[in-house]
Amino acid sequence: MEIRPILSALMRSKVSMILIGVQVAMTLAIVCNALFIIGQRLDHMSRPSGMNETDTFFLGSSGFGQGFDAQATIREDLALLQQMPGVASASTANSVPMSDGGWGEGLSLEPQQKTSTTSTAVYLVSEKGLDAFGVNLIAGRDFKPEEITDLNAGDTLRPPVIIVTQAVADKMFPDGGALGKQIYFSDEGPTSTIIGIVERLQQPWMSSDNVENSTFVPGNMPYGNSSGYLVRTEPGRRDEVISQVEQKLSESNSSRIISRIRTMEETRKQAYAGDRAMAIILSAVIVALLAVTALGIVGMASFWVAQRTRQIGTRRALGASRTDILRYFQTENFIITTLGLVVGAVLAYAFSLWMMQNYQSPRLPWYYVPIGFVCLWVLGQLAVLGPAIRASRVPPAVATRSV
Known part of the structure; x- marks a missing residue:
């Protein structure tokens, strides 16, 4: 497939392309660092205490x-x-x-x-x-x-x-x-x-x-x-x-009062309540970001399909198959997503560096960003799939009916 026509079409819709690219970049930067923080919190919570927690409890006695x-x-x-x-x-x-x-x-x-x-x-x-x-x-x-x-x-x-x-x-x-x-x-x-x-x-x-x-x-x-x-x-x-x-x-x-009895399991749950809350909140943020990014891609692709209905019909009339139309929109989305991911990679490491300098956080492991690339590529292709399929089903006769 020729990339030049796709790039020419994108340059005519610069605002939409930039908005989606920025959204993808911010999503990659935030999601990678949020996942790293969640991993740290889960490791923190899973540290063994060294004692028998299941069968042990603690109590106090206060005499008067x-x-x-x-x-x-x-x-x-x-x-x-x-x-x-x-x-x-x-x-x-x-x-x-x-x-x-x-x-x-x-x-x-x-x-x-x-x-x-x-x-x-x-x-x-x-x-x-x-x-x-x-x-x-x-x-x-x-x-x-x-x-x-x-x-x-x-x-x-x-x-x-x-x-x-x-x-x-x-x-x-x-x-x-x-x-x-x-x-x-x-x-x-x-x-x-x-x-x-x-x-x-x-x-x-x-x-x-x-x-x-x-x-x-x-x-x-x-x-x-x-x-x-x-x-x-x-x-x-x-x-x-x-x-x-x-x-x-x-x-x-x-002549004394027995204080509230606490099991070690309750003690662990209370001790790590903050870590658990942070992991839940960051997980919700990640899900929300991915959902918003996917919806943005769907909205952009649907808008472009509606705009290009006559163009799609013309291509179909000239011999383009449904697969060609489908591949066109998927390639277009891949280019936009990749540009956003490149910027997002820089932002992800920059945010990690800022966390290191201000909160003594460990450095973001290098493999988080490549994994994020793959996941957002997949998300982008799945999000654009619906509008791309609708575009591929535009009949060639639309080229003559649309005005």
């Missing part, structure tokens, strides 16, 4: 009255929880992953180090803490009962032994061999010995750059008269245990 003994209540509550049917393990916990609230500390290799080697979230746990979290211990050992101490709010954290995640071990000792090494929580010591390494455990803060930097510290620390408990149930019995635990704990000590 001058005679309330927080430490004694913790010991009684743990004994009660461990004996409840369906409970696999229970531990005190000052926080849980993805909860957006907890304790952070800096870890150092030397005393009085000006800048910490790395930061970490601190999880204060009792004897069965690792079991309650359901983490995977890949090296070393768990805490012994005699290593669990009673702490008070405001105490300086100086644990003799700790268990860290693999991420912390790699940060502190890149060459390996973290097990058995000593590190510093405070400027002057004493040192804390790493006795165990777990595969992973997320921090409470989802926006952290070191989200898997977590450390277990043996200790029961109520905040005033308040304490928290993490309970892991036998598989499939979480809801059954939840329905009983509040009543049992309230009956065992009437």
